[in-house]
Amino acid sequence: MLMNPVLRLSKATKRFGGVLALDGVDWEVSPGEVHCLIGENGSGKSTLIKIIAGVHHADPGSGIEVDGVPYPRMTPALSKELGIHVIYQDLSLFPNLSVAENIAIDQVLGSLARPIRRGKMRAIAKAALARLGFVLPLDRPVARFSIAERQIIAICRGLAADARLLIMDEPTASLTRAEVKLLFGIVEKLKRQGIAIVFVSHRLEEVLEIAERATVLRDGRKVGTFSPAELDGKRLAELMTGLTIEQTVSARDMADATLLLEVLGLTRTGEFADVTLTLHRGEVLGLTGLLGAGRTELGLSLFGMARPDAGEIRIEGRPVVMGSNQDAINAGIAYLSEDRLNLGVNLRQSVKDNLVLPVLSRLAGRIGWIRPGKRRATATSLVSRLNIRTAGIEAPVQQLSGGNQQRVALAKWLATDPKILILDSPTVGVDIGNKQGIYEIIRELAGRGIGILLISDEIPEVYYTCDRVLHMREGRVVGSFLPSELSESELEKRVYA
Amino acid sequence: MRDFLARFTGRTEIYLAAVVLVIGALLSVLSPYFLTISNLIDLVETYSVTAILAMGLFVVLVSGGIDISFAATASVAQYAAAFAGTSLGWPAFVCIPLGLGVGCLLGCINAVLIHFFRISSIIITIATMSVYFGLLMFVSGGKSIYTLPDWLTTRVVFYESQMANGDVIRITLPILVMIIAVSLTFVLMTRLSAGRQIYAMGGNPEAARRLGVNIAAMQVLAYGYLGLMAGVAGLLQAHRVGEAVPNALVGHELNVLAAAVLGGASLAGGIGTVPGVILGIILLAMLQNGLNLLGVSSYFFQMVIGLAILVSTSITGLSSRPGRRRARPGEATGAARV
Numbered sequence: 001m002l003m004n005p006v007l008r009l010s011k012a013t014k015r016f017g018g019v020l021a022l023d024g025v026d027w028e029v030s031p032g033e034v035h036c037l038i039g040e041n042g043s044g045k046s047t048l049i050k051i052i053a054g055v056h057h058a059d060p061g062s063g064i065e066v067d068g069v070p071y072p073r074m075t076p077a078l079s080k081e082l083g084i085h086v087i088y089q090d091l092s093l094f095p096n097l098s099v100a101e102n103i104a105i106d107q108v109l110g111s112l113a114r115p116i117r118r119g120k121m122r123a124i125a126k127a128a129l130a131r132l133g134f135v136l137p138l139d140r141p142v143a144r145f146s147i148a149e150r151q152i153i154a155i156c157r158g159l160a161a162d163a164r165l166l167i168m169d170e171p172t173a174s175l176t177r178a179e180v181k182l183l184f185g186i187v188e189k190l191k192r193q194g195i196a197i198v199f200v201s202h203r204l205e206e207v208l209e210i211a212e213r214a215t216v217l218r219d220g221r222k223v224g225t226f227s228p229a230e231l232d233g234k235r236l237a238e239l240m241t242g243l244t245i246e247q248t249v250s251a252r253d254m255a256d257a258t259l260l261l262e263v264l265g266l267t268r269t270g271e272f273a274d275v276t277l278t279l280h281r282g283e284v285l286g287l288t289g290l291l292g293a294g295r296t297e298l299g300l301s302l303f304g305m306a307r308p309d310a311g312e313i314r315i316e317g318r319p320v321v322m323g324s325n326q327d328a329i330n331a332g333i334a335y336l337s338e339d340r341l342n343l344g345v346n347l348r349q350s351v352k353d354n355l356v357l358p359v360l361s362r363l364a365g366r367i368g369w370i371r372p373g374k375r376r377a378t379a380t381s382l383v384s385r386l387n388i389r390t391a392g393i394e395a396p397v398q399q400l401s402g403g404n405q406q407r408v409a410l411a412k413w414l415a416t417d418p419k420i421l422i423l424d425s426p427t428v429g430v431d432i433g434n435k436q437g438i439y440e441i442i443r444e445l446a447g448r449g450i451g452i453l454l455i456s457d458e459i460p461e462v463y464y465t466c467d468r469v470l471h472m473r474e475g476r477v478v479g480s481f482l483p484s485e486l487s488e489s490e491l492e493k494r495v496y497a
Numbered sequence: 498m499r500d501f502l503a504r505f506t507g508r509t510e511i512y513l514a515a516v517v518l519v520i521g522a523l524l525s526v527l528s529p530y531f532l533t534i535s536n537l538i539d540l541v542e543t544y545s546v547t548a549i550l551a552m553g554l555f556v557v558l559v560s561g562g563i564d565i566s567f568a569a570t571a572s573v574a575q576y577a578a579a580f581a582g583t584s585l586g587w588p589a590f591v592c593i594p595l596g597l598g599v600g601c602l603l604g605c606i607n608a609v610l611i612h613f614f615r616i617s618s619i620i621i622t623i624a625t626m627s628v629y630f631g632l633l634m635f636v637s638g639g640k641s642i643y644t645l646p647d648w649l650t651t652r653v654v655f656y657e658s659q660m661a662n663g664d665v666i667r668i669t670l671p672i673l674v675m676i677i678a679v680s681l682t683f684v685l686m687t688r689l690s691a692g693r694q695i696y697a698m699g700g701n702p703e704a705a706r707r708l709g710v711n712i713a714a715m716q717v718l719a720y721g722y723l724g725l726m727a728g729v730a731g732l733l734q735a736h737r738v739g740e741a742v743p744n745a746l747v748g749h750e751l752n753v754l755a756a757a758v759l760g761g762a763s764l765a766g767g768i769g770t771v772p773g774v775i776l777g778i779i780l781l782a783m784l785q786n787g788l789n790l791l792g793v794s795s796y797f798f799q800m801v802i803g804l805a806i807l808v809s810t811s812i813t814g815l816s817s818r819p820g821r822r823r824a825r826p827g828e829a830t831g832a833a834r835v
Contacts, residue, residue, distance in 0.1 A: 092704035
């Protein structure tokens, strides 16, 4: 890059108490550049952004320059004045206020007795939207827009504030694939208008797709700044974690194993149609496809949460009809949605209390009395079955490492002794290091004979973890692959075609 | 024009106005007295105190909080002004600001407690309600002041005209003060930066803090404003009934809350409009008056109040529940290019 950097950090350091959150990071961003900032949770990304935004003050010895001018004491107001605008992951929009007010929010802030000039706000909002080529109804409250549209509104707020450096924190986290494409188009436009964009993400494929440069942080230090040409997903993952990640196809041929689940012509109007699949004992079956392909809906129907209109479900050869998820649990099915795994533990409660929660009614005697010994025994056996590393079953879950917390969340559902485990997007929002842990657990459980249906739109995840992969599109199963039959990139091409 | 219409369709106020019209029509058929000028003017004056309190509470609700203590605040303000005017013999220009100031101060105390102790506003104001009211009963010994000074009790009529049929249209002090309070609240909440910041804070407190909204100042403004309105309401109440009774307003909280939530103000904050709250009051007033005219027991009205709160909050709750499904690809982009 020949142009002078719009932002330059030198030896940026920040210590919180005894923790060194950021350790001597040198970094620069050029005008009109798309620069990705990547790292696992706790790598210092957020701290870095907050220092630039003036929310945190860097420790002495650190330097921040904007357009070559050093600013020893950055404040939120100064940062804003210099044209730095951060869009946080939650977008910081006001759902009850209109599009115009959200975009021209500066007209609302400040002096309390100032009259509101609606005409001016509408003009500002309209102009900002026009820069991206959009027209939105300006008087409608933001709550009535989709997440992608809200993202546009949040970006326009930055444009209205004359941002020259736009920092987007995990902007794609809750977007569908089509929406991500739309966002990338917008980023392209912003870039052409000379705005520098810092794109914080942990979705590696996206980083490689959009970045001109990518800076990797790990444990508060800068690992390096790379051009996407030097990187691929595996290399990036290694840079982020510092671990060599051996991704090997773990698929086994399970066709001869006992048949566990048969689904014949299952249909639910508007969601999925004519789905036929089989799941064997100990098999990991991947179910992939774009968001909205009907994967989650199918999973919910298999768990008795949405009654299918046609078709049959057989478990171990016997047809079952499930009117509720209680029926499904009794039939030996457990279901974990993405938020169950992330939020599925009560951090302050003990490992024991977390583990026995789903089976309390089974442990209870006739009058609802639960013998303490029974709870202890159940918890202890689960801890050893899943190798949960904990100081004891009475330790609060928050003392456990992230990976072991995940194990608790999983083990909790194993207490119901499922034959079939449906996992919906189990690693969404999980760091790479912890993802590997989850994959290990999945393989382990399969090894014990549980049939696992893994629903995911992350191609590497299904490719390297599953024995067989089904591809869903628009509610139908359109393909079935063994990982040995094709490469990861071929599978990706088919799904995202 | 289509834009203009689109702004109003699907808004609570429209449904509420329709309900008001239907019930109004029904009542005027059932009771010939209902739709007479003198009954309506009477109603407006009777409900002026409720309306003023509702304006204050509306601002607090929009800010994302709630206040249970305003009736106690109004009673304290009323008693302070009445005591200063009667027992101390202070003049009106001291007593009125005193009453309003006491109201405002008690509201600000709520704001400070809520902001600095970070305890939910319902807990704080239940506690301060008890403190304010207990203090008032303790100091006053529960005794009413019956001999109020003339400046407080003399009826003031700003406009009067007699209709052909003998009905009298009369704009009295309570009605005028109510009109001023409503206009002031409307301007504050829709036309001034401060009001929009209160909406912003109620809609997304975290984002408001991040964007530099002075949260403490907004809390003081919202609760202080309610305190001020409570002071106004307390003085007006004394003016109307000609005496200061310590517990006259207590128990009134629920009616005011019902009017505000009926009018579409959300207990979750950030939602609600002045016209909506006014419609909520009109609806309640009509129900109470209508049931009265039809000879239904007043206990029945209490039940109606409770039901009104239940129904209107559950409707708001249901309609604000996020859709169970995420937007499908393409769906989001379509609307963006209208």
